[in-house]
Amino acid sequence: MSDFDYGNARLHAMKARLLSRRTLEGLAETGSVPGLITALTNTAYREAVEAALARSLEEPAGLECLAEALRNDLVATVGKARVFFRDKAGELAALVLRRYDLHNVKAVLRGLAQHVPANEILASTLPIGDLRPADLAELARSANFRGAVDLLTTWAVPLSRPLLELRARRRGEGADVPEMELALDRWHLQTARRAAREAGDEGKTYLEALRLEADAANIMTALRLVGVTEAATTLRAHFGTGETTVLFIGPGHIPLGLWAEAARQPSVTEAVNTLAGTPYGATLRGAMEKYATANRLSVFERALMRQQLQHAVGFFAADPLGIGVLLGYVVLKTNEVANLRAIAQGLMLGEKSDRIRAELMFAD
Numbered sequence: 001m002s003d004f005d006y007g008n009a010r011l012h013a014m015k016a017r018l019l020s021r022r023t024l025e026g027l028a029e030t031g032s033v034p035g036l037i038t039a040l041t042n043t044a045y046r047e048a049v050e051a052a053l054a055r056s057l058e059e060p061a062g063l064e065c066l067a068e069a070l071r072n073d074l075v076a077t078v079g080k081a082r083v084f085f086r087d088k089a090g091e092l093a094a095l096v097l098r099r100y101d102l103h104n105v106k107a108v109l110r111g112l113a114q115h116v117p118a119n120e121i122l123a124s125t126l127p128i129g130d131l132r133p134a135d136l137a138e139l140a141r142s143a144n145f146r147g148a149v150d151l152l153t154t155w156a157v158p159l160s161r162p163l164l165e166l167r168a169r170r171r172g173e174g175a176d177v178p179e180m181e182l183a184l185d186r187w188h189l190q191t192a193r194r195a196a197r198e199a200g201d202e203g204k205t206y207l208e209a210l211r212l213e214a215d216a217a218n219i220m221t222a223l224r225l226v227g228v229t230e231a232a233t234t235l236r237a238h239f240g241t242g243e244t245t246v247l248f249i250g251p252g253h254i255p256l257g258l259w260a261e262a263a264r265q266p267s268v269t270e271a272v273n274t275l276a277g278t279p280y281g282a283t284l285r286g287a288m289e290k291y292a293t294a295n296r297l298s299v300f301e302r303a304l305m306r307q308q309l310q311h312a313v314g315f316f317a318a319d320p321l322g323i324g325v326l327l328g329y330v331v332l333k334t335n336e337v338a339n340l341r342a343i344a345q346g347l348m349l350g351e352k353s354d355r356i357r358a359e360l361m362f363a364d
Helices: 005-015 021-027 033-040 046-055 063-083 087-113 118-123 133-140 145-154 160-169 177-198 200-225 231-239 256-263 268-274 281-294 298-318 324-348 353-358
Strands: none
Touching: 005 063, 005 324, 021 033, 021 324, 033 046, 033 063, 033 324, 046 063, 063 087, 063 118, 063 324, 087 118, 087 133, 087 145, 087 177, 087 200, 087 324, 118 133, 133 145, 145 160, 145 177, 160 177, 177 200, 200 256, 200 268, 200 298, 200 324, 256 268, 268 281, 281 298, 298 324, 324 353
């Protein structure tokens, strides 16, 4: 029996419990956040919603109650996958779920730097990776983000390594949180790519997912740099070089030099034209019309998320007996939760149901 057989069978059963497009679009008709919460008690979210209702001090239950239910359900379902896989499959699964450790450490560092209360920091974490709720609570109570890094080092957590290396390079000056986040992303991509290659054929799908993840991040970095006249000066002060390549992670499918070229363009339109020949050209061009109206880079981020969603669905077919099933499930479940949050937000703002449905994201 393959190392993936048992886990993938469980994930396919969990995938069958995801809400259908028809159900999600119907939830946009519930009229209010309390109405949405009530409707969710008739779905796979019943247990999480009822637990959140029991703890809720809101009357009637509102966004905070729903946010807690969605968070706890995501942690319970995706976190369950940790125990489904053994041996080499377990090692790859742990790498896939390590993205949540990165998310959590970034959330803690960012919150501590901004003096956010520990309970608010913890509300934005998702204890699915190796760092458990008690670990995150202790990190969130650190005096400052430097103390949190020291604590991670004391625990010998692997992702403390890039933070220590950054601290050593910036001795006497100190590193800020954005630099730490970049160091974490680069370290994760580098170590995960190495592990995926060492896994041979079983790691090919994960390697492709890492490339897509890197490319999406680099596209948004390039677009944010467009028209920033002081970028070279700021980079030189932080990194000792004015080259924008220090801000990109990779490699993905696209050479870092092309990202730098896109970032140097005088307008977003010209940056998109620079990337026209890449696998993301059609996606970016398709988002240009909406960007021209909204003038928000989040339009491109959303378009890229949709493309990644399509790839995730493809992982089920491309790698049905390997890590592709976990990769696909994580993206689909995360997208479902994002859709439910979008519905709640729309209902709270009093938007019409057709407007809410237009904001939902589905795989073809």
